[in-house]
Amino acid sequence: MGSSSALGAPSRKARRAAAWSSCRRSSASTRTSARSPTASPPTAISPSRRRSSIAANAISRLTTGRRDSRAGAGWPRRSADIAAAVEAAKAGGKVGVVGYCLGGTLAWLAAAKVGGLAAAVGYYGSGVPTLGELKPRAPVMLHFGELDAHIPLDGVRGFAAAHPDTPVFTYPTGGHAFNRYGNAAYGAPSATLARQRTMAFFASKLG
Secondary structure (H helix, E strand, O other), rough: EEEOOOOOOOOOHHHHHHHHHHHHHHOOOEEEEEEOOOOOOOOOOOOOOOHHHHHHHHHHHHOOOOOOOOOOHHHHHHHHHHHOOOOOOOOHHOOEEEEOOOHHHHHHHHHOOOOOEEEEEEEEEEEHHHHHHOOOOOEEEEEEEOOOOOOOOOOOOOHHHHHHOHHHHHEEEOOOOOOOOOOOOOOHHHHHHHHHHHHHHHHHHHH
């Protein structure tokens, strides 16, 4: 394992609902990604922009569950959607996926269960350590924050030990959603280093 050592509302119930809705929109997203030296954060890149856009939009609609722990339970439906997005994007070349939060778990699941992928990257997917029995069919890179209160570091380390061929990086100053630019959770040092690693990984796997 590698290491880099509110909306106003008249009631508490309304405030909590608004906060959860905002969190789900901003953090539970998955997009297709390919080689790009300038995109921040990584988004759909392909010689065929239209096909990649279709794929990105299809995958971004997958993350509708409320918890990472539900990713496995909802996998059959999400699997079909991801497979369709990959099929749409591959006309432009090799296809990679990158996911954040729930999307990070889906990226790991996709690498193990969806054909046609050339690479996958997952950021702080809390379901990943509980899915260590899966064997990826495509190369995978994973990122976790060591200060993430939602993902026990011991679980990440155990997962990494069980998958020595999968690069798993942890970031000492990173919390959950450290790559969520424009949000209080954003951690520039962790996000910058993770993005450099992600883009180098995609460049090597996608060409």
